[in-house]
Amino acid sequence: DAGVxxxxxxxxxxxxxxxxxxxxxxxxxNSLFWYRQTMMRGLxxxxxxxxxxxxxxxxxxxxRFSAKMPNASFSTLKIQPSEPRDSAVYFCASSFRxxxxxxxxxxxxxxxxxx
Amino acid sequence: TQLLEQSPQFLxxxxxxxxxxxCNSSSVFSSLQWYRQEPGEGPVLLVTVVTGxxxxxxxxxxxxxxDARKDSSLHITAAQPGDTGLYLCAGAWGAQKLxxxxxxxxxxxx
Numbered sequence: 001d002a003g004v005x006x007x008x009x010x011x012x013x014x015x016x017x018x019x020x021x022x023x024x025x026x027x028x029x030n031s032l033f034w035y036r037q038t039m040m041r042g043l044x045x046x047x048x049x050x051x052x053x054x055x056x057x058x059x060x061x062x063x064r065f066s067a068k069m070p071n072a073s074f075s076t077l078k079i080q081p082s083e084p085r086d087s088a089v090y091f092c093a094s095s096f097r098x099x100x101x102x103x104x105x106x107x108x109x110x111x112x113x114x115x
Numbered sequence: 116t117q118l119l120e121q122s123p124q125f126l127x128x129x130x131x132x133x134x135x136x137x138c139n140s141s142s143v144f145s146s147l148q149w150y151r152q153e154p155g156e157g158p159v160l161l162v163t164v165v166t167g168x169x170x171x172x173x174x175x176x177x178x179x180x181x182d183a184r185k186d187s188s189l190h191i192t193a194a195q196p197g198d199t200g201l202y203l204c205a206g207a208w209g210a211q212k213l214x215x216x217x218x219x220x221x222x223x224x225x
Contacts (some may be wrong), residue, residue, distance in 0.1 A: 004157070029182060031211060042203075042216065042217040043158070043203065043218075044210065044213040044215070045213065045214070048211065048212070055211075056212060091157050091158075093157070095172075095211070097211065102211060103163070104160070104161075106155055106156075106157025106158050106159070107157050108155065108156075108157055109157055110158070
């Protein structure tokens with residue numbers, strides 16, 4: 001059974017360019033989370049969706065960041081325009097929301113470098 | 116300011132030794148999770164503790180949730196090189212939203 005799939009695994013771009021990160025959650029999961037991990041700030045929640053609907057985007061750092069989930073099997077995180085301080089590893093995670101303490105399953109991450 | 120403080124940040128010990136890492140907060144959480152992350156991969160859940168004072172064991176790993184549900188500890192007995200990794204604690208409010216500590220980077224030397 002495939003886990004959470006993220007693409008690309010690595011992205012190097014220049015400042016000012018648009019970056020789109022992609023995520024396919026585990027089939028049957030109904031919650032999806034986007035995180036960012038840096039040495040300075042650790043792992044931070046950016047936004048999460050339940051049943052494709054954004055529930056909490058308070059972690060999105062600026063208007064340059066946007067996330068969509070057009071269907072249950074796909075989500076994107078877009079940065080436009082990108083800046084060097086956006087360099088980080090971006091993780092997508094999914095879970096099955098059942099009212100208990102749900103386990104989140106993480107993808108392998110996308111390492112973004114903005115030059 | 117981190118909501119969850121983990122200590123130590125780095126720990127390097129010899130195979131066979133015991134160790135404890137800590138996760139502390141001034142906030143009360145509905146549950147607390149421990150994850151392990153290896154290089155180039157995402158975090159993987161080890162355990163969830165829910166009740167104040169709860170103790171859970173996973174082979175050589177023992178997890179404890181503080182009585183006030185503000186802190187937790189992870190104790191490893193007879194550490195092995197395979198235990199090497201980044202250990203993250205995460206506090207939960209409700210069932211979904213997690214806040215992570217900075218992590219403890221553990222190295223077990225053969």
